[in-house]
Amino acid sequence: MADGSLARMGPEHREEAWQRLGSDTFDLVVIGGGVVGAGTALDAATRGLRVALVEARDLASGTSSRSSKLFHGGLRYLEQLEFSLVREALRERELMLTKIAPHLVKPVSFLYPLTHRFWERPYTAAGLLLYDTMGGARSVPGQKHLTRAGALRMVPALKRDALIGAIRYYDAQADDARHTLTVARTAAHYGAVVRTSTQVVDFLREADRVSGVRVRDVEDGRETEVNAQAVINCTGVWTDELQRLSGSRGRFRVRASKGVHIVVPRDRIVAETGLILRTEKSVLFVIPWRNHWIVGTTDTDWNLDLAHPAATRSDIDYLLEHVNQVLATPLTHDDIEGVYAGLRPLLAGESEETSKLSREHAVARVAPGLVAIAGGKYTTYRVMAADAVDAAAVDLSGRLQPSITDRVPLLGADGYYALVNQTDQLASRYGLHPYRVRHLLDRYGSLVHDVLAMAEGRPELLRPLPAAPDYLRVEVVYAASHEGALHLEDVLTRRTRISIEYPHRGVDCAEAAARLMGEVLGWDDATIAHEVEVYQARVQAERESQDQPDDQAADASRAAAPEARPNVSEPVR
Structure with a gap:
């Protein structure tokens, strides 16, 4: 182990x-x-x-914390005839699922709605058959064809006239x-x-x-x-x-391409599978994410602050507009729990369209x-x-x-499967619900014993973090003691995903998390207050940037927040 x-x-x-x-x-x-x-x-x-x-x-x-959180072969690269890239990616996905990181990387299914009669089903089926044959269906199911009625049973949230049938296929996902x-x-x-x-x-x-x-x-x-x-x-x-x-x-x-994702509650889209939708520029994913859906992504050039790319109102509107074309009950801005923007490092090519690079x-x-x-x-x-x-x-x-x-399996992979079978015993031993233990196993694998050992003699650490009940207090302590977290932002945005999974974006649990971190890192009250203040300013700046009409205005709003690491110097561009 x-x-x-x-x-x-x-x-x-x-x-x-x-x-x-x-x-x-x-x-x-x-x-x-x-x-x-x-x-x-x-x-x-x-x-x-x-x-x-x-x-x-x-x-x-x-x-690496702002991706679509998928391990996927890149179905759309088949259309660009990038067969070697797809084959390579599918081999890596298979390795992650089975040997290297089965505790972190999980299968996820997607429904591909068909909208054109006659040609689209055989065309898409041929692509997916190639995908499955190249390695896409080794340890996950292969493609399954559905009638419109079958697809609507699987995804009741879809408009009836948004599809004539569908194909379901599998990829994989992870907390990046x-x-x-x-x-x-x-x-x-x-x-x-x-x-x-x-x-x-x-x-x-x-x-x-x-x-x-x-x-x-x-x-x-x-x-x-x-x-x-x-x-x-x-x-x-x-x-x-x-x-x-x-x-x-x-x-x-290297050119930076900005990809924006929004996170909405699971009950806003009634479905038992993810969705992949064609847009005029690329594809749009609706990805299951625990009690949420991630909807993304955009694909636009970005020439501003590389450390803090900002989502704009128009980015968010673009995602809502495209996903609402197929949803019977449209999503609104009020449904959004979290937003994040990341930059893809693309090799600069001759084409000016980033999605073609x-x-x-x-x-x-x-x-x-x-x-x-x-x-x-x-x-x-x-x-x-x-x-x-x-x-x-x-x-x-x-x-x-x-x-x-x-x-070489990643830490936590060895012994993971045996612990999954022992979930009930672990739950009983630590006084936790089996659901909670499964969640911990999918975050830490067999390192779960190290995490829970931090709570020995301190049962209060096995209680949920205030205002973020998906996470235990002990996870915050472990992040500081074992996982290199040095600032509140590190815990709320990366060691956990509280910043995108709750409408308060981490503000309501910031002080409680800072106090837990402070025990490990030796923070006094002034340092705790400063960490909370910097984090709150970050959230405020991100919210304001997401109301701006364009990249320049959004970047200016986001840049107003102080750095958690103020001594980082930006290279001269």
């Missing part, structure tokens, strides 16, 4: 990691704590390399932020030094080669030099900025000792990571072992 203590990321381990950054010599330094950076650190560590991962903000604080965190903790488990709030401010050089980085602890301002044989830039939409900081000429450019990834050795990787999609992070480490091989002394992460 996985031992979570080996990957503990608490305050005392943070200081130890800082000392190691300044004193050890690493084979690889990975910049960026998104899923690709975390995956690269895990890939390198399991090949026997000495690895450090540094992230300026929090793990998954950028794109929790998955990324678990990849990073698994890298730490295998020896990687993982440190957040640690920003690269310069690159070290020996003659013409990059020999490491200079980093700043953005919590206290300290700086140190980290020596390494090679550096890998895994910063996603920040790739070009880091490239400029290094003084090296990039081999590719390639989701393939690119990796390049942009200078001796410096590799950059960008593009791709969340589902294929593991392949991207292996390619990035392979590209750095020329700068590493000694023979590089092949990648083995297709055989």
